[in-house]
Amino acid sequence: MASNQHQNQTIKETASVPQYTVPNQQQNQPQSKYSQLLAVIEELGKDIRPSYTGNKMSAERLKRSIIHARILVRECLMETEKSGTRSN
Template identity: 70%
Template sequence: MAASLNIPAALLDYLLAGSVHSPSTSMAGSGQYRQLINDYGPPSLGYNQGVQGTSSSQVPQSKYAELLAIIEELGKEIRPTYAGSKSAMERLKRGIIHARGLVRECLAETERNARS
């Protein structure tokens, strides 16, 4: 699916490898990730973070959709970052940290669903 978004494979590897020094080990829970995404701004794909279903089967889909939206936004920040934009670099960093948190949440949810 990443190919349809034109996301470089290196970016996906970077997200999954965890090579960004994120404060996730010192932060408690995903509330801080929500704080980071609020600083980062909402995804431009029209995905509303506040609207989530109540059944557990809808949670992974919304987390996954949120992750895809963040990855889409990250793709838009790469070129300005190479051009030297410091604000784009900061948005890219915050987006990567948030995407890593979402990857962890999606993996945890997948593992929970596999056990049940």
């Protein structure tokens, strides 16, 4: 029985919980297109290396992220053009 208690204590001491990062931005607050684009570009970087090693899920996620980034770039350009015409 003493060894069982020691074993439980060892398990409790060595157990760990995986750590996840939570974005600092609040969900109620809309992100600008530029901020969204920066976030997508950051995520792109995480999938590049695994896609080179043949990870199909990463390759598909990379394709979707590239498409999303292209859309956001167009939207950012449109916002920039609109703000440029307003200031003139």
